[in-house]
Amino acid sequence: MTALVSSRSVQTKGAPRSREILRILRLHAVNPSIFFGVPLLILSAAWAVSSIIALIMSGAGASAEDLQGMRYSWAVLSPQWYLMVVGVQAVGLTFSFALGFGATRRDFWLGTSLMFVATSALFAALIASLVQLEIATGGWGIGVHMFNALWFGTNGWLMDFYSAFALQLLVLFLGASITTVYMRWRMRGMIVVLFLAAAVLPGLLAIVTLGGHWPDVINWFGAIGMAGTFTVLLALAGVCAAAGYLVIRRATPR
Structure with a gap:
């Protein structure tokens, strides 16, 4: 009997924490509009505005070369600013609640990181695919450059995916790591940062x-x-992730 109890105790202690990490992932996914809905709405609005501008320019006699100037509008990056807010909310609004139902700080940070990676990968795949569709359709038939802009569309789908993934992951972890400073030291920490x-x-x-x-x-x-540049950004995202974990280990929910 003692051996059986000891065996069960060892199995419990040594069990993987994947279930707890996935529970944190589901916690973040309870309201999908935060991670997916609002960024898609922002992206759609930017596309609509870009298309209207392209139609107006075409109606005014603008040539295809004139429409090339839209490649520098930065509209394709419009959701990035909101994603930093998402990184802030992912920690600030769920940390205390997650600890309240028994999650550890490690589980919380790993589950949050997994959500960030999944979100970045999905949006990167979407943007890279839309770039190719825009190129294939000649700017959706009206010559607009919304997704095929800046560095996108110059090095193929894989590089577009990698660059968008690295940039979005950096933005999310930057917002989250800054929030861990507030969770740990409150306003004094924020002032120092x-x-x-x-x-x-x-x-x-x-x-x-x-x-x-x-x-x-x-x-x-x-x-x-380009690959090296975005690898640097991906490394910075890793630094933010590691720093955020070190800080949140001592954070106190209030």
Whole structure:
């Protein structure tokens, strides 16, 4: 009997936490409009506005070369700003609740990270596919450049997917990691983070500018290419994820 109890205890303690992590994933997916609905609405609105602008330009006699200027509108990145808010909400609105029904901080962060990865992958696949559809249809038949813009559409579906995935994952983890600072140290922590950001970023720009290092920076990014550039962004997302986990381990729900 003792051996049986000990065996069950070992199995319980050694059991994988995948069920708890998936429970956190389902918690985030309870309201799909936060992660999927609103970003799709923003993307659809940007596409509608871009299409109307293209129709107006075409009606005014704009040529296909004139419509090429829409490649620099940044409309394809319009959901990114909201996704940072999603990263903030994913921690700020669910952390205390998740701990309340027995989740550990580790489970919460892993489940949240899994949701971020899934969201980024789905949207990256959607954007990369829409880029190809826009190219194939000649800008949806009206010459609009909504998805086939900026760097998208120049290196194939896989690179479009990778770049969109890295960028969205960085935005989500950046918002989440900043929120962990608030959860751990409240306003004092936020003030310190804002102060450091206000001091470090302009300081780095000043060093590069005054030292005349911009050509070196540009040459370095040119050397690593687009894949290398977005790999750097993906690495920054990993840094934010690791930092957020270290901070949230000591966070106290209130």
